[in-house]
Amino acid sequence: MTPSAPLLRFRALRKTIGAGRILLDIDEFAIAAGRCTMLTGPNGAGKTTLLKILAGLEPPDRAFVDYDGTSLPWSAARRRYRREVIYLHQQAYLFDCSVAGNVAYGLHGLGLARAEVARRVAQALDWAGLAHLAPRNARALSGGEKQRVALTRALVLAPRVLLLDEPFTGLDEEARERAGFLIERLKADRVGVAVTSHELPPLARIVDLHLELRDGRLAPPARTQRAANKTHRPADAAPRGRVVYLNTGAQDEAG
């Protein structure tokens, strides 16, 4: 696989709600390793639903999925990339147990020895600067701490794609910077990232592609497209235009 070839690609994705109202009608959407895609759009545009479909949490009416070079139906794809494509809620949901217990949750399903789980949890908490909170009940933490625990809980599973729902909402400037720095580190670790926002991207430098979801369709907004052209790109990124993140049939990424 080339450095920026799509890791996860959805084709002909369609989702209707209620009495057949089309919420999503997307020709193609892809996430590449080490790249960050920002999805914007008004409230109710379907950004969260799209992320949940990508994560395998909500069924589409129809979708074809390519994951890691293999084409699969949606139901098979979600089993295939279990623990590798992880969705994080806008407001982190933590289980009613300790911080360490939360971080260990996904590891328990890997068939690891108890000692190995404990070692990985301790390592992850150290990495995230949360070691001092390990025995605390996760529900008693502040909002920012909860977000960090949720992220650590996901990262301990070494995901290949992270889907972050409105990660910047409610954060102050400093917390946004920290979140942006973290996303840069994820990208450097070859993790594909998709983030949603109902406003313009607060941290343009981390975004490789900005798409707007409007009337169920994805398109690179003309105004932001110009901004994206100026966006910093990693040195190993493929030449622009070779990596097709989006093909709505209307507009391809500008070369």
Add this chain to the structure above:
Amino acid sequence: MESITQAGGHALVLLFSADPELWNIIGVSFRVSLAAIVVTAPLALVLAFALAYARFPGQRPVVTVVHSLQAIPAVVVGLAVYLMLTRNGPLGDLRLLFTQTAMTIGQIVLGFPLLLALGHSALQAADRRAWETARTLGAPPWRAMLTVMRDVRFALLAAVIAAFARIIAEVGASIMLGGNIQYHTRNIPTAIALETSKGEYAQGIALGIVLLTLALALNFCLSLLHGKGAMR
């Protein structure tokens, strides 16, 4: 026939003198109702979860029927199970009628829809993100289900207690299916009904005190659980 005051005093004597018949009645009640709730709870709660989280055609009417069945009269349940277990009924060969097993079956049938409906309400109110978070972290459906249930455990426990309180106090099904046989199938509610009809109030009052104490204890547990759930 003794006066109510005399009967009250006699009732206390019966309670504290380890009267064998009285304590046998109490034992039958707890044995039958605990067995019924142990069988009912896992089945009803798993089904309640499926009803709250699965999507299938006709889901709404099914939920409506389940919630309506909460109010099913105990005597109707007793009649239905009686017709199944009577010698000429489809399960007559099992010869279960007028046994504690028959009473347990009746209480299972009575408690199941109640626990299903209460469990469904509790799980429906659970934060959907619990399920989604568990699944996205790789939990298989059964583990994600246990995770959600753990998160609403106080509400589910309250549902189990409410169902237990209903079945241990019911009289209609127990009297039809157990037959109120002394030292065998006589439980607290059937004994109260019988002794009162004979004008023997002492045992009725003593058993009433046991039921009231149980109801108070269960209600106390329920309010504690509600408090714990609300604090989270």
